[in-house]
Amino acid sequence: MKPHSLLVAAALAAAPMFAAMPANAEDTIVIGMTESQTGALNVDSVAQQRGADMWRDDLNAAGGIKVGNKQYKVKLVVYDDQSVGGRVQQLYTRLINQDHAQFLFGPYSSGLCATAAVISEQYGKLMIITGGAEAKTLELGNKYLFQAITPADYYLSGAVEALTKLDPKAKIAAVYSDDPFSKAVLAATLVQAKKAGFQVVLNESYAPSTTDFGPIVNKIISSGATAFLGGGHYPDGATLARQIHDQKAGLKWISILVAPASEKFADLKQAALGISAPSQWEPQESFTPQFGPTVADFNKRFHDKFKLAADYHAASGYVGGLLLQHAIEQAQSIDPDKVADALNKMDVTTFFGQYKVATDPKHHGLQMAHKMVLAQWQMVNGKLQRQVIWPLEAKSADAIFPIPAASH
Amino acid sequence: MLGIFASIVDGLLVGLVYGLAAMGITLIWGVMDVINLTHGMMIVLGMFALYVITNAFGISPYLTLPPVLIGGFLIGVALYWMCVHRLVGRPPLMSLLSTFAVNLVLVGIATGVWGTVMFNVPVSIPGITVGRYTFPGAHIVAAVLAAFIAAGLYLFLRRTRLGKAVRAVANNREAAELVGVPTTRVLAFSFGFGVSLACVSGVLIGTLFPFTVLTGDGYQLKSFIVTVLGGFGNPVGALIGGVALGLLEGLVTPFVPVSWTLVIEFVLFVLVLIAFPGGVFARRSRAL
Numbered sequence: 001m002k003p004h005s006l007l008v009a010a011a012l013a014a015a016p017m018f019a020a021m022p023a024n025a026e027d028t029i030v031i032g033m034t035e036s037q038t039g040a041l042n043v044d045s046v047a048q049q050r051g052a053d054m055w056r057d058d059l060n061a062a063g064g065i066k067v068g069n070k071q072y073k074v075k076l077v078v079y080d081d082q083s084v085g086g087r088v089q090q091l092y093t094r095l096i097n098q099d100h101a102q103f104l105f106g107p108y109s110s111g112l113c114a115t116a117a118v119i120s121e122q123y124g125k126l127m128i129i130t131g132g133a134e135a136k137t138l139e140l141g142n143k144y145l146f147q148a149i150t151p152a153d154y155y156l157s158g159a160v161e162a163l164t165k166l167d168p169k170a171k172i173a174a175v176y177s178d179d180p181f182s183k184a185v186l187a188a189t190l191v192q193a194k195k196a197g198f199q200v201v202l203n204e205s206y207a208p209s210t211t212d213f214g215p216i217v218n219k220i221i222s223s224g225a226t227a228f229l230g231g232g233h234y235p236d237g238a239t240l241a242r243q244i245h246d247q248k249a250g251l252k253w254i255s256i257l258v259a260p261a262s263e264k265f266a267d268l269k270q271a272a273l274g275i276s277a278p279s280q281w282e283p284q285e286s287f288t289p290q291f292g293p294t295v296a297d298f299n300k301r302f303h304d305k306f307k308l309a310a311d312y313h314a315a316s317g318y319v320g321g322l323l324l325q326h327a328i329e330q331a332q333s334i335d336p337d338k339v340a341d342a343l344n345k346m347d348v349t350t351f352f353g354q355y356k357v358a359t360d361p362k363h364h365g366l367q368m369a370h371k372m373v374l375a376q377w378q379m380v381n382g383k384l385q386r387q388v389i390w391p392l393e394a395k396s397a398d399a400i401f402p403i404p405a406a407s408h
Numbered sequence: 409m410l411g412i413f414a415s416i417v418d419g420l421l422v423g424l425v426y427g428l429a430a431m432g433i434t435l436i437w438g439v440m441d442v443i444n445l446t447h448g449m450m451i452v453l454g455m456f457a458l459y460v461i462t463n464a465f466g467i468s469p470y471l472t473l474p475p476v477l478i479g480g481f482l483i484g485v486a487l488y489w490m491c492v493h494r495l496v497g498r499p500p501l502m503s504l505l506s507t508f509a510v511n512l513v514l515v516g517i518a519t520g521v522w523g524t525v526m527f528n529v530p531v532s533i534p535g536i537t538v539g540r541y542t543f544p545g546a547h548i549v550a551a552v553l554a555a556f557i558a559a560g561l562y563l564f565l566r567r568t569r570l571g572k573a574v575r576a577v578a579n580n581r582e583a584a585e586l587v588g589v590p591t592t593r594v595l596a597f598s599f600g601f602g603v604s605l606a607c608v609s610g611v612l613i614g615t616l617f618p619f620t621v622l623t624g625d626g627y628q629l630k631s632f633i634v635t636v637l638g639g640f641g642n643p644v645g646a647l648i649g650g651v652a653l654g655l656l657e658g659l660v661t662p663f664v665p666v667s668w669t670l671v672i673e674f675v676l677f678v679l680v681l682i683a684f685p686g687g688v689f690a691r692r693s694r695a696l
Contacts, residue, residue: 039622042524178667206666211617211626214418214547215661215669221540222411222662238526239618246544248537267528268618 029065029072029334031056031324032101034091034116036108039083040208043234043262044313045108048131050306051317052076052105058293058301059321065328072334074321081107085115092119101125102334105320108313109233110134110152110181117145126336126343129365130320131313134184138358138366144336146343146357147367148320152181153188155278156229158374159255160192162276162390163227166401167252173202173225175216175240176257177232185257189229201225210236213243221249231256238268245271252402260377263309266384273384274403276376280312281352282388284396285373288349292322295351319352376400414541415658421543421551423654425612427647428554429627430634431561432605438641439578439598440496445507446487447631448624449514450603454480454610455619456518459527469531469615470549476607484603488596496595497581518621528618550612557608558647565643574598578641633677639687648689 033052036045056074064071077099081087088107095101096119104120106113106129113132117140120127126144129137133152138145163170172193176182183205190200202223206216213236220228228244228251231237237259244254245268253276259265260277283299293301298318302310327342328334347356347369354369374390378397387397433447444450454476461472491510495503533545565571576584577594585591613619613627630653638649653673660672680688 038519038524040524040620042620043526046523046525175666204665204667207670209626210666211623212422212657214422215415215657216666218411218415218418218541219661219666221414235526235618235620238528242528242618246535246542246546248535248542250540264525267526269530270532271530 027064027070027072028075029103029328030075030077030099030101031103031105031321032077032092032095032099033105034079034081034088034095034107034112036083036112037080039081040235041083041109041112041233043264044258045083045131047262047311047313048108048317049078050302050308051130051310051314051319052321053317054302054305054314055318055321055325057305059325065325067328067332067334072328077101081112083109083112085112088112088115089119092116096120096123096125103127103324103336103339105317105324106130106132108132109179110137110184111179113137114180117142120144124336126324126340128320128324128343130316132181134181135363135366136180136184139363141361142365144340145365146323146340147365148323148352148355148370149280149316150367150370150372152184154372155185155257156189156255157192158278158372158390159229159253159276160189160196160198162374162399163193163198163253164196166399167227168197170227170253171199171201171223171225172227172229173220173223173251174200174229175202175204175206175220176230177208177236178205179208179232182230182232182257186230193229198227206236208232208236211239213240214247216240217243217247217249220244220251221247226251227253227255229255231259233257234259234262234264238265241265241275242268242271254403255374260386261312261375263311265377269384272377273379274377274400276374276389276399277386278372279375279386279388280370280372281315282312282373282375282386282396283310284388285351285353285394287351287353289351290348291326292319292350298351315352319350319355322350322352323348323355410539410541412659412662414538414543415662416655417543417658418547419654419656419658420651421547421654422616422657423651424551424554424558424647425609425616425650426627426630426634426653427638427650428558428612429606429609430631430638430646430650431558431643432602432609433628433631434635434638434641434646435561435605435643436599436602437635438643439574439602440492440595441500442492442496442503442599443500443507444599444602445504445628446511446514446603447606448626448628449511449518450480450483450606450624451610451613451627452518452619452621452624453483453514454607455614455623456522456527456621457607458611458614459529462529469529469611470553472611473553473608476611477604480604480607481600483607484600485596487603488599492599493592493596515621522621524620524622526618526620529614531615544616546615550615554609554612555647557605558643561605562644570594570597574601633673636677636680636687637689639684639689642687642689645687645689649687652688 035049064073104127108131135151330342331338356369375386389399531546535544634649638645
């Protein structure tokens with residue numbers, strides 16, 4: 001027998017012995033995700049990641065996920081996708097093939113989630129989406145995709161409903177980023193606005209890379225609009241808000257997607273005052289959770305950990321982990337089909353609100369139960385703070401109307 | 409009608425700042441045939457200098473211009489010796505790759521330091537209101553300062569000994585050397601000055617719009633369009649090109665969907681390159 005044959009034989013003989021040994025890796029669940037540490041989606045994606053990191057730390061500190069006699073700790077493998085779809089495709093493949101991720105969390109934004117979903121479904125990996133609202137991704141017959149947040153169609157429903165009470169004769173300018181998420185939101189919103197009897201005087205999209213909104217703001221003024229609905233993600237939304245303020249566009253109402261829901265939006269100072277944003281969650285909410293932290297507990301510990309106030313991206317990052325944890329505990333298994341089955345059956349309330357997804361093949365995984373609120377930047381004791389203004393039963397303050405930010 | 413007028417004025421104001429930004433890139437090209445791909449990053453550096461200085465000392469944003477002008481110049485000279493000097497006179501592709509590589513390093517460092525989150529420097533200067541349209545004070549001040557700096561550059565190149573040396577090197581490096589012009593030092597100075605202009609324009613842009621580490625790419629692209637419109641290597645042409653671009657944006661937006669503006673700009677870019685390969689205001693000689 002040649003020496004290398006001897007080695008192979010010895011290795012084969014020893015293999016069952018190693019297999020029988022308890023290995024640490026077996027007691028750890030690997031969850032993969034990408035984060036936009038750089039690029040245009042950085043602000044919201046980092047917030048989402050903080051939430052996921054906090055969930056992992058909480059879980060591991062409490063001993064892990066209990067399945068039968070085992071306690072599984074969680075390891076998050078995270079890569080920077082640079083806010084680029086091409087990177088997401090490469091990295092999710094790597095997470096599955098090289099890092100052997102057993103479960104996945106979606107990246108931030110609808111566009112990146114749609115890209116990641118192609119990979120996760122291809123490999124049959126269960127993925128929880130906490131940062132992608134566009135419904136289209138969930139309407140392709142996917143089996144292992146679960147959305148934890150309200151779909152894009154309902155993002156600005158609260159703003160339209162609030163306007164019907166505050167200014168039923170408002171003339172709406174809809175100006176939004178030319179990306180899948182924003183287009184999906186505004187397409188649905190404009191249908192709702194027209195149904196509510198509003199006149200839409202301007203309907204335009206802009207390139208997501210736009211840095212100067214001066215000509216667009218002039219167009220809004222020329223249209224005679226009194227209410228603004230639109231935006232996209234953080235950089236364009238924040239710039240738009242500042243220029244609407246600088247150019248005193250004379251709008252009575254401004255609802256901008258995503259950007260005002262971030263704490264960083266307060267950097268705009270006076271330009272932020274009165275701007276409202278649809279929010280998946282606000283720290284003032286008062287759900288009674290069936291499991292996991294309470295709202296107050298989450299707020300306090302998040303602030304203690306990161307020295308920041310939690311926003312909805314952070315909360316959604318946390319709840320993604322919490323839902324997966326609960327599903328594994330319900331299934332008493334880490335088999336993806338059994339966990340998927342548990343996620344399909346779950347109808348629960350956490351600190352983030354309700355969770356229940358559609359289970360029919362055409363809409364499988366689409367979030368059906370979670371409700372959004374409308375938050376507005378208001379001055380409280382000399383400090384800019386977001387207050388929930390809609391729905392009325394959840395409000396923490398009355399809406400400011402007309403807003404001062406963009407008036408003459 | 410007033411809306412179109414407002415758009416045109418707005419375009420003119422922003423166009424002057426675009427022009428100033430492009431003057432840096434075109435000065436460097438005119439003197440040493442180097443396309444400086446760190447240009448966008450230098451604009452961003454100016455923006456962050458504005459943010460850091462105003463936050464640290466609480467001074468008016470416009471008082472940051474002198475230190476940024478000097479700091480930008482020193483950084484530019486250092487960059488020249490590090491990544492350009494050995495490549496002057498070689499095929500332009502080499503300096504293009506060199507500055508591209510340095511740009512990647514700088515973007516990486518800046519991302520490490522500041523991340524890619526957005527920064528904002530609020531500037532409250534009363535604007536001018538005409539009817540329902542307001543021209544923000546910060547836009548007016550930035551445009552006036554850009555015009556002054558551009559005029560200063562013009563006078564410097566025309567009236568000073570060093571400016572004439574810069575023009576002489578741009579016109580014919582060998583001949584300038586023969587009459588005793590220290591060409592290497594002039595090249596280093598020109599590169600430093602070009603970078604300095606980029607940083608200063610970054611300060612002015614930073615007073616108008618929020619910014620991130622990655623914002624420079626867009627302005628670099630606009631600088632290329634402006635350079636093509638204004639003529640390669642012609643700083644005064646760059647200012648005219650900037651104004652032309654701003655006016656185009658202002659004129660087009662009221663009539664077409666805003667998402668088409670970029671398409672129209674690039675169609676114009678290609679058309680100008682076909683019709684005037686050296687730029688609309690290109691000079692016949694290489695003199696600046």
